[in-house]
Amino acid sequence: SIPLSSSPPSFHPSLLLSPPSFHPSLLLSSILPSLSPPLLHPSIPLSSSLLHPSIPLSSSPPSFHPSLLLSPLSSILPSLSPPSFHPSLLLSPPSFHPSLLLSPPSFHPSLLHPLIPLSSSLLHPSIPLSSSLLHPSIPLSSILPSLSPLSSILPSLSPPSFHPSLLHPSIPLSLLSSILPSLSPPLSSILPSLSLLSPPSFHPSLLLSTPPLSPPSFHPSLLLSTPPLSPPSFHPSLILSTPPLSPPSFHPSLLLYSSPLSSILPSLSPPLCSSLLLPSLLHPSLSPPLCSSLLLPSLLHPSIPLSSSLQNYIPSRQDILFARKATKGIVEHDFIIKKIPFKMVDVGGQRSQRQKWFQCFDGITSILFMVSSSEYDQVLMEDRRTNRLVESMNIFETIVNNKLFLNVSIILFLNKTDLLVEKLGQSDITKNFPEYRGDPRRLEDVQVGFNTQDLQVRSNTQDLQVGSNTQGLQVGSNTQDL
Numbered sequence: 177s178i179p180l181s182s183s184p185p186s187f188h189p190s191l192l193l194s195p196p197s198f199h200p201s202l203l204l205s206s207i208l209p210s211l212s213p214p215l216l217h218p219s220i221p222l223s224s225s226l227l228h229p230s231i232p233l234s235s236s237p238p239s240f241h242p243s244l245l246l247s248p249l250s251s252i253l254p255s256l257s258p259p260s261f262h263p264s265l266l267l268s269p270p271s272f273h274p275s276l277l278l279s280p281p282s283f284h285p286s287l288l289h290p291l292i293p294l295s296s297s298l299l300h301p302s303i304p305l306s307s308s309l310l311h312p313s314i315p316l317s318s319i320l321p322s323l324s325p326l327s328s329i330l331p332s333l334s335p336p337s338f339h340p341s342l343l344h345p346s347i348p349l350s351l352l353s354s355i356l357p358s359l360s361p362p363l364s365s366i367l368p369s370l371s372l373l374s375p376p377s378f379h380p381s382l383l384l385s386t387p388p389l390s391p392p393s394f395h396p397s398l399l400l401s402t403p404p405l406s407p408p409s410f411h412p413s414l415i416l417s418t419p420p421l422s423p424p425s426f427h428p429s430l431l432l433y434s435s436p437l438s439s440i441l442p443s444l445s446p447p448l449c450s451s452l453l454l455p456s457l458l459h460p461s462l463s464p465p466l467c468s469s470l471l472l473p474s475l476l477h478p479s480i481p482l483s484s485s486l487q488n489y490i491p492s493r494q495d496i497l498f499a500r501k502a503t504k505g506i507v508e509h510d511f512i513i514k515k516i517p518f519k520m521v522d523v524g525g526q527r528s529q530r531q532k533w534f535q536c537f538d539g540i541t542s543i544l545f546m547v548s549s550s551e552y553d554q555v556l557m558e559d560r561r562t563n564r565l566v567e568s569m570n571i572f573e574t575i576v577n578n579k580l581f582l583n584v585s586i587i588l589f590l591n592k593t594d595l596l597v598e599k600l601g602q603s604d605i606t607k608n609f610p611e612y613r614g615d616p617r618r619l620e621d622v623q624v625g626f627n628t629q630d631l632q633v634r635s636n637t638q639d640l641q642v643g644s645n646t647q648g649l650q651v652g653s654n655t656q657d658l
């Protein structure tokens with residue numbers, strides 16, 4: 177039902193064609209019902225039996241020949257709008273080969289493209305993964321019973337047929353991981369066989385409910401493996417480590433809510449809400465700037481046409497607060513306070529952004545260093561082995577002790593106190609910081625602990641002066657208090 181012409185530039189059919197992961201039958205079978213004209217032209221003698229997953233492909237090759245795709249194509253070409261589709265994609269030998277129809281690995285994340293309805297048949301005919309699974313407002317627990325066949329299917333599927341990508345990021349894995357142990361056979365017995373299938377970027381250990389995955393510290397970005405994602409070219413296929421595809425406008429960080437979603441997704445418990453991956457952002461019909469910064473729960477349900485629900489949308493203040501857009505590049509803000517001009521330079525904190533910092537260091541008078549105090553039990557998106565707070569402390573230590581900044585005032589903000597308060601009751605800080613000696617449940621203790629002997633950031637010349645106030649905590653630079 178979504179016109180193909182609406183798809184550029186984020187979607188490119190070549191994504192669907194790259195061997196060996198693409199399987200045309202999977203694609204066509206899933207979109208045929210919704211795309212009658214122009215993709216499915218009656219004059220294309222592509223037999224439907226070829227397209228239906230329930231019919232073994234092996235039975236169809238005799239009746240299929242690529243030339244079947246060629247002749248009638250000319251009649252539909254005019255209706256396909258470049259550049260999102262080019263007939264050569266269908267014709268050129270490297271991209272398409274009939275052998276792809278015969279023995280491909282059977283799943284590719286491009287099949288998850290929003291243009292393609294995520295139907296159960298798309299995944300595997302026998303997996304009743306309904307599209308409603310994608311809607312976060314529907315408790316997964318009510319659907320999970322129907323997932324139970326997963327456990328029985330896993331062993332029986334031949335290796336190419338099952339792929340961890342069945343765990344689409346839109347499915348909160350933390351939910352799955354809490355349920356899967358109760359499945360029979362247990363996940364742990366399935367995992368060894370998964371490891372046989374795993375492409376480089378996936379490791380079954382990601383599925384285990386060890387710290388990174390257990391709520392509230394689970395974050396779907398952990399599924400994206402350790403190699404840094406290089407914005408702006410994220411595509412779900414990166415999860416499977418196929419060569420990076422480069423649609424221009426998508427980055428997984430766009431998907432990450434750092435604010436509690438519980439208020440807008442009341443049926444999900446807060447820890448899970450805080451880190452949902454939402455597929456709606458993948459939809460190319462979302463136009464910037466909405467596409468880059470906003471997510472609407474109403475957009476998530478596949479039955480709601482994205483284009484229509486967006487038409488009259490005006491973001492509320494709450495929507496804007498919930499938005500998350502990672503800073504890329506260097507963003508300057510000029511403003512005047514009491515006739516004094518200020519220039520604020522905002523840089524991104526992700527590892528890939530840090531090499532840009534040095535460009536801004538000349539002539540600065542002050543550094544505001546932001547650290548999420550609530551992330552003491554979380555790991556980096558770029559490197560799931562590194563604790564976020566440890567990473568922040570290390571960078572801060574480097575900055576604060578750098579001779580370049582001898583006369584630069586430095587303010588350390590430990591923000592997200594609200595999340596810290598929520599988290600202290602649930603996640604013991606001593607698990608990540610055994611040297612911490614205070615009361616792990618007392619906010620004041622933990623806040624002071626960030627700055628005193630336990631978690632202190634020390635200068636190499638003298639201890640830092642530490643102050644605290646009701647708003648937050650400040651740490652003086654090694655030359656002056658602030």
Ligand SMILES: Nc1nc2c(ncn2[C@@H]2O[C@H](COP(=O)(O)OP(=O)(O)OP(=O)(O)O)[C@@H](O)[C@H]2O)c(=O)[nH]1
Nearest residue numbers: 434435497499500501502503524525526591592593
């Ligand atoms: N709950 C809560 N959320 C906060 C707080 N401060 C910031 N956030 C949220 O944290 C998310 C990340 O904030 P950003 O301003 O994008 O963080 P950043 O440090 O600029 O991130 P980069 O640009 O990637 O370096 C946003 O969704 C903010 O709304 C806070 O004190 N409490």
Ligand SMILES: [Mg+2]
Nearest residue numbers: 502503523524
């Ligand atoms: Mg930023």
